[in-house]
Amino acid sequence: MNLNGIWAIYRFEMARFGRTFWTSLLVPVITTSLYFVVFGSAIGSQMREVSGVPYGAFIVPGMMLLAIFSESILNGSFGIYMPKFTGTIYELLSAPLSPFETVLGYVGAAATKSLVIALIILATAHLFVDLTIVHPFAMIGYLVLICVTFCLFGFVIGIFAKGFEQLQVIPLLIVTPLTFLGGAFYSVMILPEPWRTVTLFNPVVYLINGFRWTFFGTSDVAVAVSLSATFALFAACLIAVTVIFRTGWRLKH
Amino acid sequence: MSENTILRLEGVTKTYAGGVTALSPVDLSIRKGEIFALLGPNGAGKTTLISIICGIVTPSAGTITVAGHDAQRDYKAARRAIGLVPQELSTDSFESVLATVTFSRRLFGHGPNPAYIEQILRDLSLWDKRKSRILELSGGMKRRVLIAKALAHEPQILFLDEPTAGVDVALRRDMWKLVHRLRDNGATIILTTHYIEEAEEMADRVGVINRGKLLLVEEKDALMKKLGRRQLALTLAEPLAALPAGLEQWHLELEADGRILRYTFDAQAEHTGIPSLLRALSDRGISFSDLETKRSSLEDIFVDLVRETA
Known part of the structure; x- marks a missing residue:
């Protein structure tokens, strides 16, 4: 195991994040505050409890995931896309690193950043609403799983992308809409049919509800189903990364 | 290994x-x-x-x-x-x-x-x-x-x-x-x-x-x-309009308006042909004011090789 190599990549990526530390810190704080001003105070004051949870608290898990999805994909994809773009990938490809070690370095760093941002959002949210987390350990475990999964997903996108535009397409045009429509700010149970059934085909519904369950102990869908869906997504990303490295697709000629 | x-x-x-x-x-x-x-x-x-x-x-x-x-x-x-x-x-x-x-x-x-x-x-x-x-x-x-x-x-x-x-x-x-x-x-x-x-x-x-x-x-x-060829360049005292007859065996080249006579030879060969060439020139009353030999560079060798395989 090339631990020095993994550490080198991890440190390099964390240093890259460090250069934009204040932006990285301020953006989630400001965004979270804005969501609370708009959804929590302006609209939330008009709303009753959702699934037995005050609306302000109810939106916290969805809000965290909304940020985590895009941050993870962006960080995961940027980390591997940049060396491809600048040409420094030569060093990575010629280094004595296994694919697993490479992914561990990049995805580990990206997931760390996502995790930090998620915790900043949680802390900011705490300033606005009372939050009691029913299953704190499950919450952390689920959060880590989702961060890693989406960073892996981002890593795949980063290898796939042939330009900066393609890095943005999937998070902006697919994941963010699916998150908004996946019940980040509402319970899918309040939707009329057939939309409720249609929504159940959106995988993000299961991620959000599983995460929300760790907070409040309630969920629109069965927790086991949520967990299975999350693991399935994780496995799919893992398989994609494995295939990419085995074939050298878009990495090697 | x-x-x-x-x-x-x-x-x-x-x-x-x-x-x-x-x-x-x-x-x-x-x-x-x-x-x-x-x-x-x-x-x-x-x-x-x-x-x-x-x-x-x-x-x-x-x-x-x-x-x-x-x-x-x-x-x-x-x-x-x-x-x-x-x-x-x-x-x-x-x-x-x-x-x-x-x-x-x-x-x-x-x-x-x-x-x-x-x-x-x-x-x-x-x-x-x-x-x-x-x-x-x-x-x-x-x-x-x-x-x-x-x-x-x-x-x-x-x-x-x-x-x-x-x-x-x-x-x-x-x-x-x-x-x-x-x-x-x-x-x-x-x-x-x-x-x-x-x-x-x-x-x-x-x-x-x-x-x-x-x-x-x-x-x-x-x-x-092995591949290096040498060249002998003779700066003639009097320019020549054309190569005199009887010198064909050396495959000479006349350059610079007939002022330079160039002879390319194989440095590794037993007989370079230089003494006989100089005698032949002397017999024909062709005199020269300067003499220079040059080894071909790797560049020449390379161009030859690439041309051969092109």
Whole structure:
């Protein structure tokens, strides 16, 4: 195991994040505050409890995931896309690193950043609403799983992308809409049919509800189903990364 | 693999998915401690060949053994023995010189060794710039940073892909000195170049590659002797309008409005034909004011070789 190599990549990526530390810190704080001003105070004051949870608290898990999805994909994809773009990938490809070690370095760093941002959002949210987390350990475990999964997903996108535009397409045009429509700010149970059934085909519904369950102990869908869906997504990303490295697709000629 | 061989290629080929053959089967042995120049025009397959050895391009067939390790099965050990300086100045612009070189060392599996890194940076005249961000450096300095990165993990073999492409004359001389110094420190150096001057100046052995085929591998001196032709240029006292009859056997050329008579001969031949030529000229009353012999450069040899295989 090339631990020095993994550490080198991890440190390099964390240093890259460090250069934009204040932006990285301020953006989630400001965004979270804005969501609370708009959804929590302006609209939330008009709303009753959702699934037995005050609306302000109810939106916290969805809000965290909304940020985590895009941050993870962006960080995961940027980390591997940049060396491809600048040409420094030569060093990575010629280094004595296994694919697993490479992914561990990049995805580990990206997931760390996502995790930090998620915790900043949680802390900011705490300033606005009372939050009691029913299953704190499950919450952390689920959060880590989702961060890693989406960073892996981002890593795949980063290898796939042939330009900066393609890095943005999937998070902006697919994941963010699916998150908004996946019940980040509402319970899918309040939707009329057939939309409720249609929504159940959106995988993000299961991620959000599983995460929300760790907070409040309630969920629109069965927790086991949520967990299975999350693991399935994780496995799919893992398989994609494995295939990419085995074939050298878009990495090697 | 003989004790003295540090790198061996057997039947290494590369055919791209589109069907383009970038490399015909290559067999090559590199000796420990030598400077080997891979010489060929642009697009000859030089970069493809070293990219395969370094693990950047996957070969279609063949085996590569680096310092006793199979480059496929035992790729980690093989890669640890290799340092690569790429042709393109690909760098992490926002990193400092020291950070990027330290990164390279760790990436190749070594623990930190600040003293060694300092020595490399001093050797490459980069120590004063260690805190500078790479984007602030000149092209020549960036090239040195890439060399420092390649040396950071103490490789046994150093690949330099077109080390002096786009580098000014003074820096090129510096680079040559540096390569010799690295070899003196025990490294084996393989460089690609399309500057014949560079191969001639630096290499112990030269491999000529064109259109994906390794045409020949020779000791540089032997190559020069074997293929080297000499020329005798006679500056005539009186210009000649045409070659006088009876001199056909020397295949002379008349140049500079009949003022220079040029004779090309094989330096290795038993009879160069010079004494008889001079006698023949004297018999015909042709006198000359100056005489010069010149050995053909590697460039001439190379052009001949490439033309033959074109």
